[in-house]
Amino acid sequence: AQSVTQLDSHVSVSEGTPVLLRCNYSSSYSPSLFWYVQHPNKGLQLLLKYTSAATLVKGINGFEAEFKKSETSFHLTKPSAHMSDAAEYFCVVSAAGFQKLVFGTGTRLLVSP
């Protein structure tokens, strides 16, 4: 079985400050982990993916995430938030042999000037 817990439903930051969106996962198999972003009235865009290679994964738009097996975590970070980062972020888990993605409940990132 697989599951994902996004620990914060909302995160508020000021422009130019760091972003941390937290995600814990559970998987009986070697997981593949993804972060997606969804802007209003848009589809989901892949930010980054972990598939058992390097544990520190760099994505688009300055985001990165670190896979920590001992903590079963895959937190998303960015050094400096931009206004355009305001959106909904989903942490997602899957595993080889599974056709489904398992989504977290999402974290809404709010960025103030």
Added chain:
Amino acid sequence: DTEVTQTPKHLVMGMTNKKSLKCEQHMGHRAMYWYKQKAKKPPELMFVYSYEKLSINESVPSRFSPECPNSSLLNLHLHALQPEDSALYLCASSQEAGAQPQHFGDGTRLSIL
């Protein structure tokens, strides 16, 4: 611009109407998906097609009927929908069905009167 194209972007229909949602990708992906997304919720998987064959139906009511005419196209036929079916319908594709990143379209916003 997304590589998965969905039409129409918006659709308003009555409960007795028949309509279809269309999805197209030209990335050579062999797996395609339909999701339903309600406001402030993660996407919910409806159907998975792998190599043009239906491989997963998540107990979706028969008023939703998927079709995969070829490897690039995916349709969702709608008939006798209910007001609770109003949602954003997302199409996605991936290289194979499995633990791989999915590419999403921008969705069709469906409203049932």
